[in-house]
Every structure is written in C-alpha cells, then in structure tokens.
Amino acid sequence: MQQQSNVTTLRKRFEIKNLSSSTTVKRLTPRGRGAVASIRLRGEIDLADGLFHAANNKSVQQQELNRICYGDWGTENQEDLVCVRINETTLELHCHGGDAAVERILGDLQKAGAVLASQGQYQNGLPLAEEFNLCLQKATTKRTAHEILRQSKLFPEAIEQLKPLTQEERSLRIRDMLTWSDFGEHLIKPWQVVLCGPPNVGKSSLINALVGFSRSVVFDQPGTTRDVVTVQTALEGWPIEFSDTAGLRETEETLEAIGIKKAKERIVVADLLLIIVDAQSGITQNEEAIAAAHENALLVVNKIDSASDVASINNSIQVSAITGKGIDKLAALIVSRLVPEIPEQSQAFPMTAQQVEMLNQL
Numbered sequence: 001m002q003q004q005s006n007v008t009t010l011r012k013r014f015e016i017k018n019l020s021s022s023t024t025v026k027r028l029t030p031r032g033r034g035a036v037a038s039i040r041l042r043g044e045i046d047l048a049d050g051l052f053h054a055a056n057n058k059s060v061q062q063q064e065l066n067r068i069c070y071g072d073w074g075t076e077n078q079e080d081l082v083c084v085r086i087n088e089t090t091l092e093l094h095c096h097g098g099d100a101a102v103e104r105i106l107g108d109l110q111k112a113g114a115v116l117a118s119q120g121q122y123q124n125g126l127p128l129a130e131e132f133n134l135c136l137q138k139a140t141t142k143r144t145a146h147e148i149l150r151q152s153k154l155f156p157e158a159i160e161q162l163k164p165l166t167q168e169e170r171s172l173r174i175r176d177m178l179t180w181s182d183f184g185e186h187l188i189k190p191w192q193v194v195l196c197g198p199p200n201v202g203k204s205s206l207i208n209a210l211v212g213f214s215r216s217v218v219f220d221q222p223g224t225t226r227d228v229v230t231v232q233t234a235l236e237g238w239p240i241e242f243s244d245t246a247g248l249r250e251t252e253e254t255l256e257a258i259g260i261k262k263a264k265e266r267i268v269v270a271d272l273l274l275i276i277v278d279a280q281s282g283i284t285q286n287e288e289a290i291a292a293a294h295e296n297a298l299l300v301v302n303k304i305d306s307a308s309d310v311a312s313i314n315n316s317i318q319v320s321a322i323t324g325k326g327i328d329k330l331a332a333l334i335v336s337r338l339v340p341e342i343p344e345q346s347q348a349f350p351m352t353a354q355q356v357e358m359l360n361q362l
C-alpha cells in the first residue's frame with residue numbers, strides 16, 4: 001500500500017509533462033444551483049491519489065468498477081466526496097455542488113498535471129447537443145423540460161433541412177423560427193412579472209396570494225417594501241419570477257427613494273407589469289402614465305372586499321388578496337398575457353443567443 005503510493009508520487013513527479021498532454025479534467029454539471037457537482041477525470045486517473053483519500057484506504061485504481069467509494073479530498077480543510085471508477089482511465093468525482101468545492105478540486109487536479117477539458121474546447125461556443133443538455137438542466141418545470149427535449153431533436157433537424165433550400169425559402173423558415181425566440185428563451189429563464197403601484201395598496205399581499213406562501217412582508221403602513229423582493233414560481237407549468245417593488249411616491253427618505261429607483265428600473269425590463277391600485281381610491285394620472293408607457297401592462301384593482309363602491313376602471317381585473325377573490329382569474333390572465341400562443345408541436349425555434357446567432361448566420 002505504502003509502496004504503491006510512493007510509486008504514484010514518483011510517477012507524478014517525473015511524468016507530469018506527459019500527463020498534462022493526456023489527462024483531462026472536466027466539470028460535468030453546469031455552474032449554478034445544484035446539491036451535487038460532478039467532475040470527470042480522464043487519462044491517468046491515479047493522479048487523484050494523494051488528493052483523494054478513500055475511506056477503504058485503497059488507491060483509485062484499486063477501487064471496484066462502477067462502485068461508489070466514499071472518501072475525502074485534500075490535506076487541509078478536507079472535503080467529503082464520493083468517487084466512482086468508471087473504467088481504467090475514467091474516474092468521476094461527485095462533490096458539494098457549490099462553486100468553491102468544484103474550483104478547488106479542478107485546481108488541485110490541474111496542479112497535479114491534468115488539463116481542463118472545457119478550456120479551448122468550447123472557446124467558440126458549445127456544441128449544440130451540449131448546449132441542449134445545459135438548457136435541460138436549467139429547466140425548472142416538467143412542461144419546460146418537455147419542450148426543451150423536443151427542441152433538442154427538432155432544432156438540429158430544422159438546421160439540416162435548411163441546407164438544400166434556396167436563399168429565399170431559407171430566410172422565410174428562419175424568420176418563422178425566430179418569431180418564437182422569445183418564447184424559447186423563457187423556457188430556461190423565467191418570465192418577469194413586476195408588481196408596482198402606490199404604497200399600501202397590497203402589492204406584497206398579492207404576490208403572497210399568487211405564490212401561495214408569505215415571501216414578502218405585509219404591513220399596514222405605506223413604505224413597507226424598500227427593495228425589490230423576487231420570488232420564483234410556475235403558473236400552468238411556465239416559470240415566472242414575480243418582483244415586489246417599493247410603493248411609488250415622492251419621498252424625502254433616502255432608503256425608500258433608493259427602493260423606488262430600483263422599482264422603476266425593474267418596471268422597464270418587465271415582460272408583464274401589474275399596476276396595483278386600491279379599490280377605494282382608484283387610479284390616478286400617475287398609474288395611467290405608467291400603464292401607457294409599458295407595452296404589456298395590466299391594471300389590478302385590489303381590496304375589493306373592503307370598498308363600498310369599487311372604482312370602475314377600463315381593462316382592469318378586480319381582486320382581493322385577503323379573501324382570494326379573483327386571484328385564480330388573475331393567475332390565468334397573467335399566463336395568457338405572457339404566453340398568448342404556444343408553438344405547434346413540430347415547430348423548431350431557438351432558445352439561446354448562440355442558437356439565434358446560428359440562424360442569423362445561415
């Protein structure tokens with residue numbers, strides 16, 4: 001055992017140049033959220049000896065094939081992880097999903113002589129199949145995962161079918177595909193719905209009612225929400241991020257003013273803007289101006305339970321965040337505003353900037 005590890009150390013010292021040309025290390029899981037991250041070492045896998053300490057005290061090559069082996073990584077601040085020897089030249093490491101743990105392991109293996117496989121290989125963008133895999137991992141609902149899976153087949157096929165066409169036919173098809181690019185993009189990035197309006201009208205209460213739990217602080221005082229508070233959910237299987245914003249009003253208070261500035265910035269990028277007004281007070285010129293300036297705005301009259309005489313406002317929906325009246329209708333309206341149309345099952349479309357670029361270059 002001791003002898004084996006000495007041999008390994010010697011090989012590492014003298015063959016480091018050779019190893020660097022043949023041994024690669026690659027992060028398999030995408031950056032971002034994830035409980036577990038996976039790394040693949042290919043080539044001279046005993047390069048991990050000395051870094052990975054198996055609980056069964058065996059070296060990496062002595063581990064049984066396709067068997068999970070528990071151990072820890074490094075000499076200082078040891079990190080728990082598991083490894084699986086896939087074959088003579090492939091080892092997979094599964095560690096904590098955070099970036100720090102992954103970077104450390106990738107760094108240690110590179111210091112030991114491995115080359116980072118993702119460098120260079122992806123400099124000119126990801127191969128299509130890899131990109132679809134990443135998109136699929138970003139899907140947060142079954143519905144979007146299903147759409148992405150379908151596109152992973154349809155999109156490359158559509159690209160192939162474009163090749164024999166005349167320039168004119170090709171342009172038409174491409175234009176057709178590009179009309180769905182916004183829809184496609186939202187399969188991996190939630191639609192942004194921003195709630196704005198005067199203070200105390202019930203913006204935070206409405207978000208809580210829509211998502212079904214208390215994310216935003218609700219309080220009977222104007223100026224409660226000071227920052228942009230976001231919450232992600234899904235309506236009818238579509239991923240949506242709601243942003244709760246500070247009530248819009250003139251204020252001398254610095255913190256509130258910053259919140260209002262941030263609210264205005266968020267309003268601009270909203271895919272759908274919900275302008276909330278109080279049933280009793282109704283709409284002012286300020287809300288009318290905000291609605292007119294946004295291309296996809298919806299007026300929501302809240303607190304209909306407490307108003308004796310509900311202000312009648314054209315093109316608005318009436319709800320009560322407290323009693324829940326109208327909330328289901330509002331949710332359905334939000335979906336129909338964000339996703340007015342769904343592409344045919346056979347329609348190919350791009351989902352990423354790289355795919356849009358690809359079509360534009362054809």
Ligand SMILES: Nc1nc2c(ncn2[C@@H]2O[C@H](COP(=O)(O)OP(=O)(O)OP(=O)(O)O)[C@@H](O)[C@H]2O)c(=O)[nH]1
Pocket residue numbers: 198199200201202203204205206217218219220221222223224225226245246247248302303304305306319320321322323
């Ligand atoms: N009766 C009634 N009260 C409501 C309704 N919605 C909210 N409220 C109350 O109105 C008050 C303000 O609600 P919030 O949700 O904090 O209002 P906001 O618009 O987020 O307020 P700011 O963050 O200060 O801008 C709270 O006391 C809520 O309980 C409703 O539909 N009916």
Ligand SMILES: [Mg+2]
Pocket residue numbers: 203204205216217218224225244245247
């Ligand atoms: Mg609030």
